[in-house]
Amino acid sequence: MYEPIRTKSVHSTMAGTTSDFPHRSREEELDIQLAGHLAALLTVTDELRAAAPSTDLDEAAERLAAQVSRLRGGVTPVRTSASGGEPRIAALHRRAHDLAGRALVVAASRADTTAAILAAERMDAHAAAQAERQELTGVG
Numbered sequence: 001m002y003e004p005i006r007t008k009s010v011h012s013t014m015a016g017t018t019s020d021f022p023h024r025s026r027e028e029e030l031d032i033q034l035a036g037h038l039a040a041l042l043t044v045t046d047e048l049r050a051a052a053p054s055t056d057l058d059e060a061a062e063r064l065a066a067q068v069s070r071l072r073g074g075v076t077p078v079r080t081s082a083s084g085g086e087p088r089i090a091a092l093h094r095r096a097h098d099l100a101g102r103a104l105v106v107a108a109s110r111a112d113t114t115a116a117i118l119a120a121e122r123m124d125a126h127a128a129a130q131a132e133r134q135e136l137t138g139v140g
Contacts, residue, residue, distance in 0.1 A: 030110040035071035037103035038064055038115065041122060044096040046079055051089050060122060067115050090133055097126035 024032075042064040049057045061079075068077040100122040107116035 027110060030106055031071050034103060034106040034110065034112065034115060035068050037099055037106060038068045038071070038119075039077050041096060041099040041103060041119075042068060042077055042079070044092055044099060045122075048089065048092045048096065051092065056125060060125065063118055064122075067118060071115075090130065093126045093129045093133070097123055097130065100126065 042061060045057055045061045045064060049061060065077055065079070069075060100119045104116055104119035104123065107113075107119055
């Protein structure tokens with residue numbers, strides 16, 4: 001009743017042709033993701049350092065740069081310097097807190113204790129800075 005298929009199928013498997021595109025392990029993907037989150041946090045930290053210098057931010061920036069460099073196989077992250085006013089500082093602290101939270105999730109997922117501790121410390125520092133700012137100014 002049915003005619004047998006006489007031509008080669010257009011649906012082929014990928015068996016034997018896996019070298020056509022690069023493959024990364026889950027661990028490599030998490031490293032890339034974590035490095036990206038930490039690099040973004042480093043950028044915001046550098047902006048905060050320019051707007052409101054402090055030794056805590058200086059130390060945090062160096063630790064973040066070291067972690068990004070470690071995750072990127074020794075490649076030093078690009079650093080930035082920017083200036084901003086008081087209203088910008090509150091937004092930067094919120095942004096830094098959010099980025100640290102994302103980094104913490106990825107670090108926990110890949111069981112990177114060093115990066116997870118650093119991210120948690122930065123979350124705490126930025127939350128404290130936000131609370132202090134609200135207390136002093138009565139503004140979020």
